[in-house]
Amino acid sequence: MIPLINPITLFFASIFTSNILLSNFLGTCSFISISKDWKSAFGLGMAVMVVMTITTAISWLVLTYVITPLGLEYLSFIVFIVVIAAVVQILEMVIDRTSPALYLSLGIFLPLITVNCAILGAILFMQIRSYGFVQSVAFGAGSGAGWWLAMMLLSAIRERTDKSPVPAGLKGAGITIITIGFMAMAFIGFSGMIAVQ
Amino acid sequence: MNPILLGPLVVAGSASILALVIALVDQVVNNYGDVSIDINHGKRSYTVKGGSALLGTLASQGIFVPSACGGRGSCGACKVRVLSDVGPVLPTETPYLTPQELATNVRLSCQIKLKKNIAIELSDELFSVKKFKATVDSIKDLTYDIKETVFKLQDPKAIEFKSGQYVQIVVPPYGDIKESVQRAYSMSSRPSDDGHVELLVRLVPGGIATTYVHKLLKQGDTVELVGPFGEFRVHDTPATMVCVAGGSGMAPFKSMFFDMRERNTFPEKDIWYFFGARTTRDMFYLEELRELERQWPRFHFVPALSEPKPEENWTGDVGLITDVLDRYIKDKVGTTKGLEGYLCGSPGMINACISVMSKNGITESNIYYDKFA
Numbered sequence: 001m002i003p004l005i006n007p008i009t010l011f012f013a014s015i016f017t018s019n020i021l022l023s024n025f026l027g028t029c030s031f032i033s034i035s036k037d038w039k040s041a042f043g044l045g046m047a048v049m050v051v052m053t054i055t056t057a058i059s060w061l062v063l064t065y066v067i068t069p070l071g072l073e074y075l076s077f078i079v080f081i082v083v084i085a086a087v088v089q090i091l092e093m094v095i096d097r098t099s100p101a102l103y104l105s106l107g108i109f110l111p112l113i114t115v116n117c118a119i120l121g122a123i124l125f126m127q128i129r130s131y132g133f134v135q136s137v138a139f140g141a142g143s144g145a146g147w148w149l150a151m152m153l154l155s156a157i158r159e160r161t162d163k164s165p166v167p168a169g170l171k172g173a174g175i176t177i178i179t180i181g182f183m184a185m186a187f188i189g190f191s192g193m194i195a196v197q
Numbered sequence: 198m199n200p201i202l203l204g205p206l207v208v209a210g211s212a213s214i215l216a217l218v219i220a221l222v223d224q225v226v227n228n229y230g231d232v233s234i235d236i237n238h239g240k241r242s243y244t245v246k247g248g249s250a251l252l253g254t255l256a257s258q259g260i261f262v263p264s265a266c267g268g269r270g271s272c273g274a275c276k277v278r279v280l281s282d283v284g285p286v287l288p289t290e291t292p293y294l295t296p297q298e299l300a301t302n303v304r305l306s307c308q309i310k311l312k313k314n315i316a317i318e319l320s321d322e323l324f325s326v327k328k329f330k331a332t333v334d335s336i337k338d339l340t341y342d343i344k345e346t347v348f349k350l351q352d353p354k355a356i357e358f359k360s361g362q363y364v365q366i367v368v369p370p371y372g373d374i375k376e377s378v379q380r381a382y383s384m385s386s387r388p389s390d391d392g393h394v395e396l397l398v399r400l401v402p403g404g405i406a407t408t409y410v411h412k413l414l415k416q417g418d419t420v421e422l423v424g425p426f427g428e429f430r431v432h433d434t435p436a437t438m439v440c441v442a443g444g445s446g447m448a449p450f451k452s453m454f455f456d457m458r459e460r461n462t463f464p465e466k467d468i469w470y471f472f473g474a475r476t477t478r479d480m481f482y483l484e485e486l487r488e489l490e491r492q493w494p495r496f497h498f499v500p501a502l503s504e505p506k507p508e509e510n511w512t513g514d515v516g517l518i519t520d521v522l523d524r525y526i527k528d529k530v531g532t533t534k535g536l537e538g539y540l541c542g543s544p545g546m547i548n549a550c551i552s553v554m555s556k557n558g559i560t561e562s563n564i565y566y567d568k569f570a
Contacts, residue, residue: 066207075204079211086215093219093226100310101285 007138010131013194014142020118021150022180022187027118030109031151032176036162041155042148043095043102044109049144051091052119055084056140059123060133080123081114088114118147153183235280235316236260241324245311251277252307260319261326263365263426267378268307274381275306280316283309327353329364329422333414334393339481342400343445344411347386347393348422355391356425358384360452363567364394364424368406371413379423380406383541383567385448387456394422399445429541429567431457435465436535436563441522441550443473446541447482449567453539454486458493468496469530473518473546476502477509499525519549526557538564 005013020026027048034044059080067076092110096103103110113119122143126136157179166175229247234254236242243258252268252275255261266272273293279302286294290305309315331348339345350356356364365379386395398410414420431438431453440450450470457463474480483500490498501521505511514521530536538554540547547566554564 062211066211070203070207071200072204072207075208078208082208082212082215086219089219090222093222097226097312100287104287104289 005135007134009194010135011138011142011145014139015146015149016187017190017192017194019146019150019187020122020143021147022184023191024118024121025184026121027116027147028180030112030116031147031154031180032173034106034109035151035155035158035176037105038152038155038159040102040105041151043099044106044113045148045151047091047095047106047110048113048116048118048151049141049148051084051087051113052122052144052147053137053141054087055080055119056123056126056136057133058083058087060126060131060136063127064133076127077120080120084119084123085114118143150183154179157183229312232311233314234258234311235314236319237321238280238316238318247311247313249311250307251309251311251315251317254311255306256328259327260323261328261423262306262319262323263326263381264307264379266307267376269378270305270308273305276303277306278302278318279304279309280318281314283312283315325357326424326426327356329353329356329394329424331394331420331422333416333418333420335416336410336414339397340479343481344398344400345385345395346398346410346414347395348420350392350394350422351419356394357391358388358425359430360384360388360456361430361449361567362425362427363429363449364396364422365426366396366406366410367421367423368409369420371409374405378405381426382445383427383429383448383452384425385451387452387459389456389459395448397445397448397451427567429539429565431463431466431539432537432565433463434535434537436537437467437469437530437532438539439469439471439522439526439530439536439554439559440539441471441473441518441542441546442540443518443542443546444479446543446546447472449541450539451482454489454496458489458496465534466495467531467534469499469525470497471499471501471518471522471525473501473503473521473542475504476506477511497529518546519553522550523553523557526554532558536563538566540564540566 014020021028021031030044035041062079062083063076067073067079088111095110122140126139131139154176158176161175161179170178227248231244232247234243234245245254245258250268252262252264262275262277264272264275268275270289276298283304286299286304287308290308293305294303329350330352331350334347334349336344336346361383363381363383365381368378368380370377382396382398384394385397386393398407400411401407429449442450454468454470470486480500480502486498490496499514499521501514501516501518502511503517505515526536536559538550538559540550551561551564555561
């Protein structure tokens with residue numbers, strides 16, 4: 001059954017009430033490693049948002065007009081990954097051209113967006129929940145924006161925790177994971193306000 | 198349609214369409230068109246295709262900025278001063294740049310991608326740097342791990358350089374080494390013998406170029422040499438030269454001494470040459486240099502072994518080269534004309550010698566050494 005959720009509601013819902021990072025814990029590896037530095041976090045967050053919006057749109061078209069009519073649902077994972085890889089490749093070239101400093105500070109994490117679970121996750125949610133095209137784009141953009149927001153919040157918090165007297169054993173990744181736990185609990189406070197299904 | 202065919206077709210089809218899109222975007226995004234390079238305030242200018250690194254683009258125009266690593270950003274040698282705006286200093290460059298260099302916008306030319314017109318400053322001497330085709334004339338063992346390699350220059354046929362300068366040998370890909378790299382070696386031949394280049398190459402375990410020279414290079418092989426480079430040379434003052442070398446650090450000094458002897462240049466200079474080795478099996482050119490010392494009154498040769506074995510019957514000095522150097526500067530080397538330090542060897546040896554020399558009153562600005570050799 002096709003849910004009749006309003007795309008605008010869906011957009012905001014996927015940012016706040018069902019943030020893909022903090023309620024589904026997708027894309028955590030780059031979340032932890034890049035959030036050290038505010039500028040790179042901003043850049044990677046933006047990159048993920050762009051990739052997510054574009055890939056959900058393209059994947060929806062491929063899913064609806066190629067995969068489903070031909071009954072090739074078993075191939076959808078491969079096709080989605082190919083789409084993501086291509087979009088990331090293009091984005092990489094564009095960033096290299098426009099901002100070499102950002103390109104270098106993102107380093108290996110830029111090509112690794114390809115295997116960022118949040119992006120494939122968003123596409124699979126879109127497939128499972130049978131969103132329409134507009135909803136898919138709204139969901140992709142919203143999830144991306146939510147990922148970016150979580151990234152910004154965490155990098156801001158980390159600027160403080162880096163200078164705080166954290167017990168030696170918890171420095172770095174330890175305190176970051178605890179922080180993410182608290183952030184997730186805070187975001188759970190929003191859940192239930194809008195049912196995203 | 199057969200589902201076994203359909204699946205691969207769909208995947209291949211969508212992949213090809215996306216590949217086509219990538220190729221198209223690549224054409225648009227990575228097309229920088231023609232850019233101009235202005236060198237030394239309009240003295241030279243080139244119009245080249247943009248998109249590649251400055252280092253390689255200059256090389257394609259026949260200007261060879263020194264680079265020991267061949268453009269991978271790991272040697273920090275290819276510094277140029279950039280006068281136009283080429284964007285912020287990249288994280289790959291900062292470890293190699295001093296605060297003064299950062300302030301004057303000195304950059305690594307291998308890390309600068311040519312995207313728009315650029316103005317740079319280069320030392321005029323770089324324009325005389327050429328790429329030589331050379332064949333191996335002879336390779337012989339000096340010690341168990343140092344080979345004396347003589348190249349005969351084929352095209353161009355002669356090299357003009359000052360004793361103490363170095364060339365880069367272009368090592369082609371071999372075995373597991375997939376990319377061509379360049380490594381710097383001081384020339385041990387005399388400038389008067391301009392048809393040949395002699396290099397002393399010590400085998401470094403795992404070293405790309407040294408393994409190539411020691412294990413693969415044969416007489417008659419053709420290689421490419423780029424040079425001459427370097428500021429290491431005899432300075433025209435009356436001060437006494439205090440030269441210290443170890444291992445293949447012998448190379449620039451061999452060239453300097455035999456050149457000075459041959460042409461009787463810098464006649465006021467006295468020369469003290471300290472050469473350190475562990476045992477006699479690390480020692481080479483001993484006879485040649487002792488003969489030079491006998492014939493040439495202002496040249497003093499002090500070979501020293503740090504760990505001589507009793508059966509070697511070593512009659513020369515014993516001790517770490519730094520201790521020997523310290524003793525000689527205090528007791529034997531006359532300081533009336535002033536002293537200049539010349540060093541060639543491992544970074545550890547260079548640093549240790551700098552500290553001994555500074556303690557004995559040689560100011561650091563009068564201590565010369567090449568970081569590469």
